[in-house]
Each structure stands twice: as C-alpha cells, then as structure tokens.
Amino acid sequence: MPQFLNANAPDFESRFAALLGAKREDSPDVDAVVADIIADVRARGDAAVIELTAKFDRLELTPDTLRFSDADIDAFCAEVNDEDRAALELAAERIRAYHARQMPEDALWTEETGAMLGWRWTPVSAAGLYVPGGLASYPSSVLMNAIPAKVAGVERLAIVVPTPDGVANPLVLLAARLAGVDEVYRIGGAQAVAALAYGTDTIAPVDKITGPGNAFVAAAKRRVFGKVGIDMIAGPSEILVIADKDNNPDWIALDLLSQAEHDESAQSILITDDEDFGQAVAQAVDKRLETLERRDIAGVSWRDYGAVITVPDLKTAADLSNRVAPEHLELCVADPDALAEDITHAGAIFLGQYTPEAIGDYVGGPNHVLPTARSARFSSGLSVMDFIKRTTLSKMTPEALRAIGPAAETLAISESLEAHGLSVRARLDGLNK
Amino acid sequence: MPQFLNANAPDFESRFAALLGAKREDSPDVDAVVADIIADVRARGDAAVIELTAKFDRLELTPDTLRFSDADIDAFCAEVNDEDRAALELAAERIRAYHARQMPEDALWTEETGAMLGWRWTPVSAAGLYVPGGLASYPSSVLMNAIPAKVAGVERLAIVVPTPDGVANPLVLLAARLAGVDEVYRIGGAQAVAALAYGTDTIAPVDKITGPGNAFVAAAKRRVFGKVGIDMIAGPSEILVIADKDNNPDWIALDLLSQAEHDESAQSILITDDEDFGQAVAQAVDKRLETLERRDIAGVSWRDYGAVITVPDLKTAADLSNRVAPEHLELCVADPDALAEDITHAGAIFLGQYTPEAIGDYVGGPNHVLPTARSARFSSGLSVMDFIKRTTLSKMTPEALRAIGPAAETLAISESLEAHGLSVRARLDGLNK
CATH class of the missing domain: 3.40.50.1980 (Nitrogenase molybdenum iron protein domain)
Structure with missing residues (x-):
C-alpha cells in the first residue's frame, strides 16, 4: 500500500516533508x-x-x-x-x-x-x-x-x-x-x-x-x-502525476508503474483534486501488479515510496510538485498548458492524457537523462550543452581602454593586485605619449 | 628563471608534455x-x-x-x-x-x-x-x-x-x-x-x-x-599569451605577472614566433620583479611554472595553446581575429595588444570565473546558465500517439519494461475503440 495524504489534513505538512526527505538509496561505499x-x-x-x-x-x-x-x-x-x-x-x-x-x-x-x-x-x-x-x-x-x-x-x-x-x-x-x-x-x-x-x-x-x-x-x-x-551522478528516479478525475485510472496506474518497475527505490506519486479518483488509481495499480512481469520490483517501490495525495485544487498540486522537483511530471488535466505555467522545477513535463512518460523515454525527442532526486531544483537534463563549451571574447580599442581602463586599475589597486593595475597603466601611458 | 622551449628542438615534445602534466597544487586532505x-x-x-x-x-x-x-x-x-x-x-x-x-x-x-x-x-x-x-x-x-x-x-x-x-x-x-x-x-x-x-x-x-x-x-x-x-572546484589558474615581435615586451611581461602574482601555483606561458622577443619579455619580467609588491609570490610562480616557448609560426602557437586549454588566452598578434578562429579550447580570449587580461578581471563584461587546470577542454566560465535550468516539454495528440506510440511500445518490450509498453498500448487501444 502506498501512502495516502490529504493536503487539508492537520498532519499533512509533516507527512509531506517526510516523503520529501525519505532517503531512497544507500550506495555501498566502494x-x-x-x-x-x-x-x-x-x-x-x-x-x-x-x-x-x-x-x-x-x-x-x-x-x-x-x-x-x-x-x-x-x-x-x-x-x-x-x-x-x-x-x-x-x-x-x-x-x-x-x-x-x-x-x-x-x-x-x-x-x-x-x-x-x-x-x-x-x-x-x-x-x-x-x-x-x-x-x-x-x-x-x-x-x-x-x-x-x-x-x-x-x-x-x-x-x-x-x-x-x-x-x-x-x-x-x-x-x-x-x-x-x-x-x-x-x-x-x-x-x-x-x-x-x-x-x-x-x-x-x-x-x-x-x-x-x-x-x-x-x-x-x-x-x-x-x-x-x-555528467550528473544519477540517483533514484521519480515520476509525479497530477491528474484530475477525467482520466482513465488504468492509464495513470500504468504511468506510475512504468517508473516503479525500474527500481525498488524509484518513486511514483499521484496528486489529484479528487479523492475517489486517487482511490481508483490505487486499485488499478494493485490490479496491474497482479500480472506485471516486474511486479516484485514495482510492488516494493510502490509500497515503500508510492504516494497518493489529495489536494483542494490544482494550484496546490503545482506548488507541491515544485517542492518535489520531480524528474518526470505528467499533467493529466483539462488545461495542461495553463498548469505548466505554474511549474518552476521539473526535469521534463508531459502534457495531457495522451503523453505517457514512456513516450519521452523512447521516441518523443527530448532527452530521457534527467535530473533525479530533487536536483531539478538546480540542474537540467542531458543536452547538446553538455558537449560544448563557451569561450568569451573581448577586444579593446585604444579608445575603449581609455574609457574603462582606469576603473580596472582602480579596482586592481583596491584588491592589492599591483601587476594587474600596471598592465593597464603601462598601456594607458603608452597611448598618452 | 622560467623554462625556455623551442618547438623545433628534438626534446620539445617531452618537455611540453611535462609542462602540461605538471601537478601545480597539492590540496591538503581535510x-x-x-x-x-x-x-x-x-x-x-x-x-x-x-x-x-x-x-x-x-x-x-x-x-x-x-x-x-x-x-x-x-x-x-x-x-x-x-x-x-x-x-x-x-x-x-x-x-x-x-x-x-x-x-x-x-x-x-x-x-x-x-x-x-x-x-x-x-x-x-x-x-x-x-x-x-x-x-x-x-x-x-x-x-x-x-x-x-x-x-x-x-x-x-x-x-x-x-x-x-x-x-x-x-x-x-x-x-x-x-x-x-x-x-x-x-x-x-x-x-x-x-x-x-x-x-x-x-x-x-x-x-x-x-x-x-x-x-x-x-x-x-x-x-x-x-x-x-x-560550480566547478577551481584549481590553480593560468594565462597563455601568444605574441609576435611587434609588441612592447614590458606590457606582455606585466600580463604574465598579473597571473603569477595571484598564487605561487599559478602558471604564465608566453608563446612567440620570435626567440629574441621571448628573451626580451623574460628580461622585462625580471626587471618588474625587482619592484613588484607581490614579487615573492609572482617570482616563485614564474620560476617554477613559467615558460617561454618559441614556435616557427602562429598556427603552431594555436595548436599548442589548444593542448594547454588555458583559462586566459591573450592573442597579441597583427590579426588576432584570424588567429582566434584556430582556438578550440580556452576559457576567455583577449584579442589584441590593448586588451590586457586584467580588463577581463574587472570591467570588460565577461565573467572572470573561468575553467582552470585544462578544464576548458570540457567546461565553460560562470554564466547565467549556472543559475537556470531547462524543463523539456512534450504534448502528444491522439494522432501523434498513433504515429510514434507503436515504436515506443516496441522499444519498451525490447528493454523488458512491460509497464512502459502497456502505458502506451492502453491509450492506443482506448483510441481505437
């Protein structure tokens, strides 16, 4: 059984914080x-x-x-x-x-x-x-x-x-x-x-x-x-699905399981504004777990780290999602584009009910190497940027050096870096001869 | 005394390799x-x-x-x-x-x-x-x-x-x-x-x-x-200056010293196509070292890690520079823009004799936090990119899912990730009803 949380419950904040803080992987010291x-x-x-x-x-x-x-x-x-x-x-x-x-x-x-x-x-x-x-x-x-x-x-x-x-x-x-x-x-x-x-x-x-x-x-x-x-050292990965009641519970269950089947330390979280829908998804997960090839792995992940969270409205769902900063985020709601505007931290967003996360794993086009373990707060998925680097260019004219050189000399002196200042001063003096 | 190398000398390759490989910093284990x-x-x-x-x-x-x-x-x-x-x-x-x-x-x-x-x-x-x-x-x-x-x-x-x-x-x-x-x-x-x-x-x-x-x-x-x-863990930093004979040796000497005065493990390298000019710069460095406030630090850096390399032509200078992948690179040559085209690895390039590196440390505009210790081969200086992250977006329509979903299902099955495949299949079946 996954955890069931309700954002309106008095103990919600402490339970949600515990969910966020759960250490899901102990790497052996090799x-x-x-x-x-x-x-x-x-x-x-x-x-x-x-x-x-x-x-x-x-x-x-x-x-x-x-x-x-x-x-x-x-x-x-x-x-x-x-x-x-x-x-x-x-x-x-x-x-x-x-x-x-x-x-x-x-x-x-x-x-x-x-x-x-x-x-x-x-x-x-x-x-x-x-x-x-x-x-x-x-x-x-x-x-x-x-x-x-x-x-x-x-x-x-x-x-x-x-x-x-x-x-x-x-x-x-x-x-x-x-x-x-x-x-x-x-x-x-x-x-x-x-x-x-x-x-x-x-x-x-x-x-x-x-x-x-x-x-x-x-x-x-x-x-x-x-x-x-x-590149980043990958940690245990996660999916977060925000879904309203107008979804097929089985589809959402399969999306949660497609993360859970990777690894016992994977995490699948559903946030919904309809408590009954959350229950229906949990039942659909259990049903699929009866027959899934990787049911042992997926079952442990869902039991230990899975969660179904009921919220009063979708804005709250987005706020909670931003605190998770999930690797994968599905927005299965009537207007996913509008909800995406409220998302500030996520590795990849999958919009609408016809975009299961598995599309992104294989053929969507975006990269499936994504920031795990809440690191979407400060990092991005793999991209061409990981294989290029930037060289900055500066070229002063005599006029430009006259305009900004004295400020560089002043700052060099204030930092007690004399040769820095002299390298500018010698040129300014040369120009003034 | 810095090292003097000549790219035409029989022992050049081994000496240059030793220069590249020199370990300039032993961090205490804390x-x-x-x-x-x-x-x-x-x-x-x-x-x-x-x-x-x-x-x-x-x-x-x-x-x-x-x-x-x-x-x-x-x-x-x-x-x-x-x-x-x-x-x-x-x-x-x-x-x-x-x-x-x-x-x-x-x-x-x-x-x-x-x-x-x-x-x-x-x-x-x-x-x-x-x-x-x-x-x-x-x-x-x-x-x-x-x-x-x-x-x-x-x-x-x-x-x-x-x-x-x-x-x-x-x-x-x-x-x-x-x-x-x-x-x-x-x-x-x-x-x-x-x-x-x-x-x-x-x-x-x-x-x-x-x-x-x-x-x-x-x-x-x-x-x-x-x-x-x-951000990157900074190592000992370096400057490489490529200069032809039409430069003021004192200006170039000050540029080399503005790196050397930072730290005893800093490295300053001059590459020139004129051996006499190289000697003149080395003499100018010695003269400046007599009076410089930070002469003790700069003198040790120049003695232990400084180098003056004579090359037959500027193309060779660019090739050697690319092997160093310097943090700072000055191109003090008649056509610095053309030579810059040959540079494939450098943190920052300063073009022409009126652009001492110190301009870049303070007022040029580009960042002075740059990749050190040859890491310009694979990384860039600090930038706004270090404080933003990218979220990828995908949104399938039913038609798009029909077009690319089956390939995702095929690949999921080939990787034995059944739930991944089912999350696509369930939707395709739903659409076909």
Whole structure:
C-alpha cells in the first residue's frame, strides 16, 4: 500500500516533508576499491583492463579484441529484426531533430567605444559514454547520450559496454551505429571509466564521460571528475502525476508503474483534486501488479515510496510538485498548458492524457537523462550543452581602454593586485605619449 | 628563471608534455574534518555555526548578528571612497549588460502530427555565494558571481563572507549591494557551506552554491554536491599569451605577472614566433620583479611554472595553446581575429595588444570565473546558465500517439519494461475503440 495524504489534513505538512526527505538509496561505499582500480589502470594500462575484465566479466580479451571491429558490429546489427530496427531508427531521427534545435548561437557585438565583446561555442573534442551491460543495457540510453554529443560536433565518441561472459546486446550496437559512435569497447566497471579518463595504449583518453552505471561506475566518475568532465551522478528516479478525475485510472496506474518497475527505490506519486479518483488509481495499480512481469520490483517501490495525495485544487498540486522537483511530471488535466505555467522545477513535463512518460523515454525527442532526486531544483537534463563549451571574447580599442581602463586599475589597486593595475597603466601611458 | 622551449628542438615534445602534466597544487586532505563540521551544523544548526565561527574567526556572534543588518551594510558602504565606488559601479553595469545577453530563449513548436515539443528555462529559486575573507576577499568576485544569478532571476541570493576578528571589507559589502544580493552572513569555512546547503534556524537553505574558497570550502562543496548544485572546484589558474615581435615586451611581461602574482601555483606561458622577443619579455619580467609588491609570490610562480616557448609560426602557437586549454588566452598578434578562429579550447580570449587580461578581471563584461587546470577542454566560465535550468516539454495528440506510440511500445518490450509498453498500448487501444 502506498501512502495516502490529504493536503487539508492537520498532519499533512509533516507527512509531506517526510516523503520529501525519505532517503531512497544507500550506495555501498566502494570508493577504496575503485581508487585501487583506477591506480592500476593508470599504471599498467591495457594489461590492467584486460585482467580486470577477465575477473569481473569472465571474458578473456587481448589488446586486439578490446574493441568491437566493424565486422563484429555488422554481424550484431544484422541480428536485429526489422521491427526493432525501424523503432530505433524512428527514435534516433526524432532525438536528433529535437537536439539539433538546442545548439546555441555565437554572439559578437561592438560597443560605442569600438570595444568588441562576445562568445563562441566549441565542441568537446572527445567524449566517452558508459553503457551498462546485462539487464540494464538499454539501447535507448545509447541514443540519448550519443546523439546530443554528435549533434554538438564531438569528433571522437567512444562507448564502453561490458559484455559479461561475452554476451553483447545487438540493439546496443545498432543504436551506437545509428548514433554515429566511432569506437565501441567490450569493457565496463571502474576500469572502463579509468581507461577513458587516462587512456591506455589501445584507448585514447577522452575529455568528458557521460552515461549511467552502478555504484562502482559512479564512484569512478566522481574520482576522475576534474581530469575529465562528467555528467550528473544519477540517483533514484521519480515520476509525479497530477491528474484530475477525467482520466482513465488504468492509464495513470500504468504511468506510475512504468517508473516503479525500474527500481525498488524509484518513486511514483499521484496528486489529484479528487479523492475517489486517487482511490481508483490505487486499485488499478494493485490490479496491474497482479500480472506485471516486474511486479516484485514495482510492488516494493510502490509500497515503500508510492504516494497518493489529495489536494483542494490544482494550484496546490503545482506548488507541491515544485517542492518535489520531480524528474518526470505528467499533467493529466483539462488545461495542461495553463498548469505548466505554474511549474518552476521539473526535469521534463508531459502534457495531457495522451503523453505517457514512456513516450519521452523512447521516441518523443527530448532527452530521457534527467535530473533525479530533487536536483531539478538546480540542474537540467542531458543536452547538446553538455558537449560544448563557451569561450568569451573581448577586444579593446585604444579608445575603449581609455574609457574603462582606469576603473580596472582602480579596482586592481583596491584588491592589492599591483601587476594587474600596471598592465593597464603601462598601456594607458603608452597611448598618452 | 622560467623554462625556455623551442618547438623545433628534438626534446620539445617531452618537455611540453611535462609542462602540461605538471601537478601545480597539492590540496591538503581535510575531508574528515569537513565531514565532522557538516554533520555538526546539520545536527545543531546556528549553535554549531556560532561556535565554529568563534573558534576559527575569533568572532562572537549570536543568531541576531549572524547576518549583516541593512544598517551595518549602509555604514560599510559609506566608508567607500568615490573613486572606488565609481569603478565598482562601472564594473557592475558592464557585467550586467554582458550577462543579460546570455539569457537563452524558450522554444515551443508543433509537428505535423499536432505533437508539441519544446523547453522552458526557469531560474534556481535560491542561491548562495561563498566569498573568501581576509586577503583574497575580492569585491570583483562578488560582482562576477552575484550578477549572473540576479540576471538569471534568482529570487533569493545569500552571501557568506567570513570576517576574521570582526574585520569586514567595505568594498565587498558595496559590491553585494550593487549586485542586488538579498542576505549577507558573517560566516565562512565549511560551516558556512553546510549552513547554506542544509539551512539553520536563521539561514534558509539554498539550491545552488558558487564561489571560490580554500581547501575546507572546496571539500565542503564536494560533499554537499547532490543535495545542492555547485560550480566547478577551481584549481590553480593560468594565462597563455601568444605574441609576435611587434609588441612592447614590458606590457606582455606585466600580463604574465598579473597571473603569477595571484598564487605561487599559478602558471604564465608566453608563446612567440620570435626567440629574441621571448628573451626580451623574460628580461622585462625580471626587471618588474625587482619592484613588484607581490614579487615573492609572482617570482616563485614564474620560476617554477613559467615558460617561454618559441614556435616557427602562429598556427603552431594555436595548436599548442589548444593542448594547454588555458583559462586566459591573450592573442597579441597583427590579426588576432584570424588567429582566434584556430582556438578550440580556452576559457576567455583577449584579442589584441590593448586588451590586457586584467580588463577581463574587472570591467570588460565577461565573467572572470573561468575553467582552470585544462578544464576548458570540457567546461565553460560562470554564466547565467549556472543559475537556470531547462524543463523539456512534450504534448502528444491522439494522432501523434498513433504515429510514434507503436515504436515506443516496441522499444519498451525490447528493454523488458512491460509497464512502459502497456502505458502506451492502453491509450492506443482506448483510441481505437
């Protein structure tokens, strides 16, 4: 049974605060192990990567087989059936079209003094993408990480994907090919992150690493951060659905379950202005849980972290949602566009009853890598912005330097940075000669 | 003496690689101490902050005096002389004008199927800015951090600035006022970061923390990352100057020294296509070092990390610069705009001989918080983007769901996420009834 809360109840504030504050994940402390693995890969390169892959993935590799050859990838791609291929192609095309619109423009302008100011965007030269192996090896995640990188103009994009016992997922390799990935390696874990960050004889180092992974991968990404850029460390994810009574309870139940089936620590919350509708959805969830393949996982998530909250009006629903700052937010109400105006913190908004969150996971176009665990308060989903960086530009004329240089000198002196001031003063004196 | 390198010398590659790889900073490991301080502030709030401030800053505070009152700030602002005030006002105005242009636009478009896609930008609700106390208490940094936040629309902006022995810097308080800062607290160190991240009875928690600090502050920011957003952890900074022989060696020497005077671990590199000019600059540096106030710091930086590199042509200079990915890059050449086209990685570019880097530190307009330690390969300087986040929007029509829903269902099934597929299928079936 999920929690049932009512915004008008006297104990609501304390119960809602408890819901917000619930710690849903205890990551094991693997930092010491990961530090050793990274040091080993830095010291011994390919040899360390190969030994660790034999140990953890039960797979014997050589420097020549660390990387999937083009022929390997061809063969795997040929295994994919036409329906899956067409679906992946549609997804890739739509994700590419959406992200192409995200490329920001350069700017350059001239002030009255003749001074020129502006900025320029340039891509990261080389990026690495971690793709989990085994059960959580999702081809959709390959598309969602790789396509923004390629749209951004990343020249060299490498994937690492562990293949325990040598088993690879053909759809992952097809997704890599559709996304234009340049190199795919049969390695995973902290050793793969270390190889991408520091390089080996076989694997050239990259500048940025993105993609989800287990506790070892997350700890490794934290450790190499600074040497390379990383994306956010993903936490347990969540969906919040705001729905009025004019919805099919079964549809809403399935949306809640599509989050819950990911992970026992996922969280699904329904906020409704109709208490009976909330009860109907909870019943629909129970009914679907009887037959769902992943009912064990989804059942635990719904029981431990699920919640149905009744509110007096939709404005209150939006206010509560902003306090949650959910990764995914569905607005299943008569006028979702109007309600969206009240939303200040959310990773992605799905408007109206015909936009189940699963559309966004695969084919909608927006990215499905989104800020989890309330971090939508301060961060955004993955985008082309993660693979480009801005260089600011300034060019003073003599006239401009005369106009603003003295203020720079004054401030430098006030901060006791004499050479700063002199670098301006020497030029001003030179101009006045 | 700095290092002298020549790109045509046989040992150049190994020497340049060593220059790139030089570890310029050993941060003391203060993580355990910082963990205790954060736990203490979380447990005891104001009482812990007050005790730690008494201990580290020799300052007795109460919950009522933790925060500077408006009258306090008025009094400090009145101490600032007219010249300093005018310089700060000019800087604030120019920084605001530059950053106002960075605000990205929302997007919303409709596809042929009637599906609507897009995104919206919203500001972080509350941000905290760390300002170091004592010697490194720079009013310019207050402007550079606070103005982008206010331009972004951050509603509540709090500053923490330690005042050891009760000594405050009037210019810092004036900068805070000019930037529109809402709250200023007399606290610093890891305890201030913890108070901003977790809140106390007196200090409401924020969503994002930016600003420079010592090893304790950096460790605290790393620890609270995830609970709140943080900016980059700044490393030792650097300047790279590409200059041809048609420059005043003294001007270039002062630019190199304006980096070196910051910190013994700062790095200043000159790349020139004229060996004699390089020697002349090195001599000019030595001459300036005889009298410079901060000659001890600047001299150590120049001796340990300074370099003068002679190259056969400016294209080679650009290529080497891209390998350094400098925080600051000056292009003091006949056609700096053309050379800038060859630059792929740099935090900020200063074009032409009338644009000393110090202009950018104070009054140019672009931000002076820039990626250090080669991180311009994958990251950008501080901007309004650090204080806003993007929410993606999707709205399917029945027609759009019919068009792309089946592909989502296919991919969900291929990833064994049954509820995802069912959430689409149930709607498609409903539409077909």
